[in-house]
Amino acid sequence: MEPVDFNAAADAYAATPLLNCLLREAAEPAAGQGAGVHRLRGSGRLLRVRGARRPEHPELRTPDGWHPLSHSELVKLTSDELGRYTGVPNDELPVEIDDSRNTVAALLAARATAEPPADPYLLSEQSLMMGHPHHPAPKARGGAPAASWLPYAPEAHVSFPLAFLGLREDQAAEEGGPAAAAAIDSLADTLGGPRPPAGYRLLPAHPWQLDLVGSRPPVREAFADGRLLRLGESRLPAWPTASIRTLYVPGPADLFVKFSLDVRITNDVRRLWRHDLLKLRRTDAAVEAGFAALRRAGSGAAWLADRGYRTAGFAFEELAVLVRDGFGARGGQAHAAPGATPLLAAALAEGYPGSPLDSTADPAAWWRAYLRQVVPPVLELFARHGIVLEAHLQNTVIAVDAAGMPVQALFRDAEGVKLPADVERGAAWQRLVYCLVVNHLAEIAGALGERHPDISALVWPAVREEFLRYDAERGLPEIAELLAAPDLPAKTNLLLRWTRADGADARYLPLPNPLRG
16 A cells, blocks of 8 residues: 555645635636636636535646646635735735644544544544635644644544543532533543542533643632642543534533633634623523424424533633533433434535445435435524524534434534524524525535435435425425525635634625525
8 A cells, every 4th residue: 555645635635625715705717718717806817626516636827828736836826816806915814724734734644543433423523634615724723733732633533531620619600500510510420530629619621721721820820829729630531523622421421511722713713702601591591492392393303402611700711611412311302313323414524434425325315304304493493483503514413324314403502503682684594594505505415416426416406395395384484585596695714714804703705596496
């Protein structure tokens, strides 16, 4: 077997999402120039690529013909084009793009000797080597040396112990009631490790985050004066999921624990921000009520609730830990269907060994089953309760039966949910369409069409049929408008990062609507 060139592979992984962004946000097809040729809006230069959904092998038109672009040349071209197109300089994003590419090289080298998890769910969470297909730097890790983050990288197929801290009771801030507090406290027994002494609360911490903030004055001083104690590590590990800062604790605990991480990952520094934590219970309670109504109506869709949080008053955001439901029973209601295997939707879109999307004998039936599980609950929550789930690929888990057929959708992350009081209805619907259709269904549809070309022509009519079926049975006036619209909203992640906009300040550009009749 020939040795793998990790640098060449990293260049290829980095080029695809960057090209997706550049071609969508700052270019247009060049009429009459042949397949895959685009005119860049900043300069008018011509760029040629191979492939549509996953573009690769970029070439720039020069007086001497088509010039293949190296990674560094592609980054330089992107920077030059965006500077011309926007009139705004940016010396930070090119560094992030390089960091993302270098991260992939380190991950590829680590995976070459790593043992993938045997559990299919964990394998799906840890399979994303490319990541967000329309973000210029999907794998950036804040520019830190690989040694500082590689032990905690899900893509490297790792698990690791939690750091256990003791937080003096009078310094604790928490919300979620006895159930959330008990879930946090149970981690000492589930994962094994010391309990805090009398007068202290257990405060689990992500070891990477503790490395990042442990020497900052509020935390350092709390260790010095005894408000915070280092108790040691858990004996058993937790498993990082695709979001990096959210870990899964399997077994009897069956919990997710989400931490702050003071690192920019995609568009945001991934802290548990105070304003999000303070509205957490209000948001989660509204979503839980909506899903309870879905269950009463016969839906199998499930919500992995964010039960509550605990943190230190002197480092409210930095040391916060949030607990989320796992897949098992809570209050007599199991989240995952009996006998079904949960899988991360983003993994199905990117592809990984063992994906049921590859092995299905009836891809058309698989797709109809997928749509039937995912689309109706998202529409119903909006239509009856005004709730917008952030139902993108990384917040959606698909449970499949023994034959790999989708039988249930599970949704998560109250932080991204919008309630009627948060945003007016038109903006809420736009967000729903972007998350569900553009970010999610379009990617799964594209992956299915690539693996099973014979059904490519049926993929989008099936999506349209599912929306029409819901409208006929339940009624939602926005559906007719969606199916007649010439365009869909596509988030501009490249321009957001180039102009240094807030990551939550979503901006959209029109994308041709494949649902249009």
